Amino acid sequence: MKKVIITLFLLVVLSFLILSGCLDDSEKEDIHEFTFTALDGSEKHLSDYRGKVVILDLWASDCPPCLATLPELKKIYESYSRDDLEIISVDVDPSEGADYIKSFIEWFEGNYGVELNWVFGMDDGSISEKYLNEGAIPTVALFDQVGRLQFRKPGICAYDGIPPGYPAETNLLAPEINKLID
Amino acid sequence: MKNILMATIIIIGLFVSNSIVIAIPVVEDVTINPMEPTPLSTVTITATITNGEGIDEVHLMIQECKSDVLCFFMENHTMNLVNGEYQYNYKLQHEDATLFKYNFVILSNGKWFITEETTDVYLKLDSGDSGNGGNDTPGFELILLLIAIFVGVFLLKRKRYR
Numbered sequence: 001m002k003k004v005i006i007t008l009f010l011l012v013v014l015s016f017l018i019l020s021g022c023l024d025d026s027e028k029e030d031i032h033e034f035t036f037t038a039l040d041g042s043e044k045h046l047s048d049y050r051g052k053v054v055i056l057d058l059w060a061s062d063c064p065p066c067l068a069t070l071p072e073l074k075k076i077y078e079s080y081s082r083d084d085l086e087i088i089s090v091d092v093d094p095s096e097g098a099d100y101i102k103s104f105i106e107w108f109e110g111n112y113g114v115e116l117n118w119v120f121g122m123d124d125g126s127i128s129e130k131y132l133n134e135g136a137i138p139t140v141a142l143f144d145q146v147g148r149l150q151f152r153k154p155g156i157c158a159y160d161g162i163p164p165g166y167p168a169e170t171n172l173l174a175p176e177i178n179k180l181i182d
Numbered sequence: 183m184k185n186i187l188m189a190t191i192i193i194i195g196l197f198v199s200n201s202i203v204i205a206i207p208v209v210e211d212v213t214i215n216p217m218e219p220t221p222l223s224t225v226t227i228t229a230t231i232t233n234g235e236g237i238d239e240v241h242l243m244i245q246e247c248k249s250d251v252l253c254f255f256m257e258n259h260t261m262n263l264v265n266g267e268y269q270y271n272y273k274l275q276h277e278d279a280t281l282f283k284y285n286f287v288i289l290s291n292g293k294w295f296i297t298e299e300t301t302d303v304y305l306k307l308d309s310g311d312s313g314n315g316g317n318d319t320p321g322f323e324l325i326l327l328l329i330a331i332f333v334g335v336f337l338l339k340r341k342r343y344r
Contacts, residue, residue, distance in 0.1 A: 002337065009333045062245065063253040093256070134276070136252045155251045167250045 031147040034130065036090050036121035039098045044088075044121060046147055053085045053180045055173070056141040058123075058132055060093035061104045065156040066138040068166065071114045075159040076173060084181050087118040092128045092137060140173065144180045151176045205233045207288045209297055218306040221277050225303075229261065229268045229286060239289040240268040243300075246279035254279070258287075280305055 034046050034056075046054060057073060059066035073087055091101055105116050131141050136154035144150050153171045160174035211230040219225040227242060240261040247253040254276055261268035274282065285300040 002340070005333065005337070009329065012329060060256070062256050064247070065250055065252050068250065135255045136248075137255070138252065155248075169251050 029148065032143060032149050033147065034127050036088065036123055036127060037098075038119065038121045039102055041098065044119070046143060049086050049088075050147065051145050052083065053080075053145060053177060054143040054147075055085070055087045055177075056127075056131065056143065057087060057089040058092050058127065058137055058139045058141075059089055060091055060137055061096060061100070062093070063137050067108070069138050069140070069157045070108065070116060071112065072158040072163070072173075073118070074114050074116070076177065077118050079159070080177070080181065085177065089116075089118065089120050090123045090127055091121070092123045092132065094123075094125070096122070098122065140171065142173070142176050142180065150180060205290075207231050207237055207290045207295055208233045209286055209288075212301070214303055219274060219303070220306050220308070221279050222274050224271055224273045225282075226269060226271050227261075227284065228264075230266075231268060231286075231288065237288060237290045238292075241287040241289075242270045242272070242284060243287060244272055244282055244284045246274060246276045246282045248276070248278050249280045253283075261286075274305070280307065 032046060036044055038044050046056075055073070055076065057066075057069065059069070061067070070089075073089070076085070077087055096104075101120055101122070105120065109115055128135075131152060132139050133152070133154040138156065139152065139154045140157050141149060142151035151173075155169060155171055156166065157171045157173050158166060160172060162168065162170045162172070208231065209229050210232050213226075213228045215226045215228070216223075227244075229240065229242075231237060231240060240263075242259045242261050243256055244259065245253055245256040259270050259272065261270045263269075272282075281302050281304045283300045283302050285297045287297075288295045
C-alpha cells in the first residue's frame with residue numbers, strides 16, 4: 001500500500017512537471033517556413049537558411065526598443081560564424097519600403113557607428129500575422145537548423161548581458177542561441 | 183519701350199510668384215485630456231494649428247509603448263476640426279502600455295508637413311499593479327509542495343500506528 005501511494009505521488013509530481021514545462025511545445029515541433037522580400041527585391045525563404053540557426057527580428061524604424069536591439073544583434077552577428085547563424089531583420093511596417101529601409105540603415109550606421117550588415121527585408125503581412133505577439137515590436141524568434149521555432153518573445157533584446165540603461169526586462173539571447181548551436 | 187516695360191513687369195511678376203514663401207503650419211498648442219490617462223482609457227488630444235494656408239487634413243500619429251521594452255504598431259488617425267481646433271478621441275488599447283508617443287502629419291495646400299518631435303505621454307498606472315501578470319503557470323509549485331506535505335504526513339502517521 002505504501003509503495004502504491006509513493007508511486008501515485010511520483011506520477012502526480014511527474015505529470016505536473018511535464019504539464020508546466022510543455023504548454024507551448026506543439027509549436028516547437030513543426031518545421032516553419034516564411035517568405036520575405038529582401039532589399040534587392042528578391043524573394044527569400046526561411047528554408048534558404050537551412051543548416052543555420054536563424055534569428056528573425058521583427059522591427060520598424062519608429063520603434064525605439066527596436067533600434068536599441070540593433071547594436072545587440074550586431075554583437076551576436078560578430079560572435080558566431082556565418083555557417084552557424086544568420087539574422088533576418090524584417091520590417092513589419094507596410095509603409096516602410098526598400099528605399100526607406102536602405103536610407104534608415106545608412107542613417108543608423110552614420111549616427112551610431114554600428115554596421116547593419118545582416119539580412120534586412122520587408123513583410124507582406126504573413127510574417128506579422130504568424131509571429132508577432134499582440135502586435136508588439138520588437139519581437140525576436142529563434143529557429144533551429146532545421147527550421148523549428150525554438151524561442152519567441154516580444155520586447156527589447158540583448159546578447160549576453162543587459163547593457164547600461166537597458167530595462168531589467170531585456171531578453172537575453174545568448175543562452176538560447178548557445179543551446180541550439182552547441 | 184512700352185513692350186519692354188510690360189515684358190519686364192511680367193517677368194518680375196512670375197519671379198515673385200515663384201518665390202513666395204509657403205506658410206508652414208505650426209502646431210501652437212496641444213492639450214491631452216485627461217493629463218494622466220490610464221491604460222485602456224480614452225484620451226482626447228486637441229491641437230491648435232496656425233500659419234497653414236488652407237489646412238486640408240491633420241493626422242495624429244500615435245503609438246503605445248511599454249516603457250523601453252517594446253512598442254505597439256503606430257496608428258494613423260485623421261483628426262476632426264472642432265471649434266477651430268483639431269481633435270481626436272483615442273482609445274488606448276494595450277493594458278500593459280506605460281506611455282504613448284504622438285506627433286502630427288499635416289496636409290496643407292497640397293503639401294505634407296510632419297512635426298519632427300514626438301511627444302511622450304506617461305500613463306497613470308494602478309499602484310497595486312504588479313506589472314507582470316505572471317509569465318509562469320501559476321500555482322503548480324504550491325500544489326506540488328502541498329501534495330508532498332500531505333503524503334509525507336500520511337506516511338508518517340501510518341508508520342507511527344504500526
